[in-house]
Ligand SMILES: Nc1ncnc2c1ncn2[C@@H]1O[C@H](COP(=O)(O)OP(=O)(O)O)[C@@H](O)[C@H]1O
């Protein structure tokens with residue numbers, strides 16, 4: 001097996017004295033897709049933000065290709081270039097056309113030739129079904145289209161690791177799958193990713209491994225089959241049940257008529 005790309009070792013992080021990450025360790029290998037799930041407020045975003053240096057950690061260590069990247073200030077931008085991140089809200093620059101948004105990082109930060117990046121950007125826009133949107137402003141795009149552009153922008157930086165934090169959480173339901181399909185396509189292409197999502201069917205489909213985070217610790221680490229069909233902890237089972245309400249409601253109502261304790 002290949003060496004881990006990312007190695008997170010016993011990291012801790014507090015805000016105002018309360019522990020948000022309370023000793024988290026994980027490894028991600030090349031080409032692996034790790035999905036992190038857990039209840040709201042359990043520390044998922046903080047974990048991703050610590051990994052790409054948007055937050056400092058109180059203790060522990062984060063290594064990228066065996067090189068310590070936590071606790072660095074001087075060359076943090078070099079780390080960020082190797083780790084891409086896409087957030088819930090589309091953070092495209094509104095005053096710049098789609099193509100200019102895409103060129104900004106690779107041309108300005110990496111110093112790559114404009115024409116070369118432009119060609120690559122068009123190919124990638126094509127791949128996500130947005131080739132004709134290169135010359136429009138972000139405000140003319142739907143939320144789903146903006147998130148696909150945000151994914152292209154992250155990929156154009158050629159990251160070794162891509163972090164996705166609930167990238168469909170702000171979207172209307174009909175736009176969710178067009179974005180998640182792009183992520184599945186990236187996974188098939190071998191992109192190494194850590195994904196936070198509440199889309200459980202997507203999680204099951206895309207993940208090589210599931211981490212269940214609860215109150216700042218990893219309670220459960222499983223392959224998706226095990227996690228979704230026979231979770232090891234009672235807490236994870238309860239968490240998963242909260243997602244099945246809609247589809248089970250009919251059955252539950254029928255059952256509660258027969259069984260008042262329901
Ligand atoms: N910058 C911050 N300052 C203070 N508290 C924060 C900050 N960021 C996150 N928190 C707190 O840390 C906890 C975990 O937050 P977060 O990582 O965003 O959880 P999740 O993404 O799992 O919903 C929450 O209680 C949140 O209020």
Ligand SMILES: [Mg+2]
Nearest residue numbers: 044045046166
């Ligand atoms: Mg979050």
